[in-house]
Amino acid sequence: MYRIAVLISGTGSNLKSLIEDSKAAGLYEIAIVIADRNAKGINHASENSIPFLVLDRKDPLLSDKVLDAVKGTDLVVLAGFLSILKGQILKEYKDRIINIHPSLLPQFGGEGMYGLKVHEAVLKSGKLISGCTVHYVNEDVDAGRLILQSIVSTEGATTPEELQARVLGKEHETLTTAVRMLAMEGSARGMR
Numbered sequence: 711m712y713r714i715a716v717l718i719s720g721t722g723s724n725l726k727s728l729i730e731d732s733k734a735a736g737l738y739e740i741a742i743v744i745a746d747r748n749a750k751g752i753n754h755a756s757e758n759s760i761p762f763l764v765l766d767r768k769d770p771l772l773s774d775k776v777l778d779a780v781k782g783t784d785l786v787v788l789a790g791f792l793s794i795l796k797g798q799i800l801k802e803y804k805d806r807i808i809n810i811h812p813s814l815l816p817q818f819g820g821e822g823m824y825g826l827k828v829h830e831a832v833l834k835s836g837k838l839i840s841g842c843t844v845h846y847v848n849e850d851v852d853a854g855r856l857i858l859q860s861i862v863s864t865e866g867a868t869t870p871e872e873l874q875a876r877v878l879g880k881e882h883e884t885l886t887t888a889v890r891m892l893a894m895e896g897s898a899r900g901m902r
């Protein structure tokens with residue numbers, strides 16, 4: 711079975727959709743959930759008997775502790791994870807860490823661009839469309855190869871919260887689709 715680790719920092723709605731999809735699809739299982747703070751989303755793990763680990767985002771060894779915890783998994787999924795990964799994990803898990811970002815990268819990404827800040831910037835820009843992006847993770851924030859994008863209209867969205875809610879709904883289907891694709895590809899490779 712294709713095993714994934716899911717990393718969170720917040721409410722975990724993307725984690726929740728991955729938990730539901732893993733049960734529905736049977737293509738992958740969530741081996742561990744890791745938070746870099748006492749995130750509400752941990753409740754989704756505990757309610758589904760999924761092992762979880764809470765780390766400290768201020769810990770200089772955070773990335774190394776994440777690497778230790780994800781060993782044995784096939785894919786690491788950053789689902790609202792707000793710490794920047796550094797060092798050995800990026801080498802050992804090259805092309806095996808993905809992230810979901812709430813804009814159409816390369817626009818509105820990079821250091822400092824997370825959560826509502828992204829949607830504020832999109833609305834301020836006057837763009838008629840926004841969306842979300844699943845991409846590979848490398849040492850440069852939000853600069854890895856794109857995997858999947860989904861588009862939403864910004865029409866009628868007057869607050870960042872309204873746009874966030876619209877984009878978040880698309881994130882759930884986009885992230886689960888991307889994970890299914892990688893799980894099928896990984897399982898097929900493993901069969902060769």
Ligand SMILES: Nc1nc2c(c(=O)[nH]1)N[C@@H](CN(C=O)c1ccc(C(=O)N[C@@H](CCC(=O)O)C(=O)O)cc1)CN2
Nearest residue numbers: 791792793794795811821822823824848849850851852
């Ligand atoms: N090596 C990488 N690590 C991470 C990436 C990445 O592409 N490469 N993506 C981020 C997720 N992300 C956008 O999708 C992102 C997350 C956080 C930040 C940011 O500026 N964070 C603040 C701290 C915020 C907090 O802890 O509350 C900061 O670092 O000062 C930007 C983009 C995940 N990791």
Ligand SMILES: NCC(=O)N[C@@H]1O[C@H](COP(=O)([O-])[O-])[C@@H](O)[C@H]1O
Nearest residue numbers: 720721722723724790811812824825
């Ligand atoms: N740059 C990273 C970033 O902004 N990630 C965003 O954090 C939210 C987490 O929501 P969730 O905890 O409900 O899944 C999501 O909107 C995700 O795109």
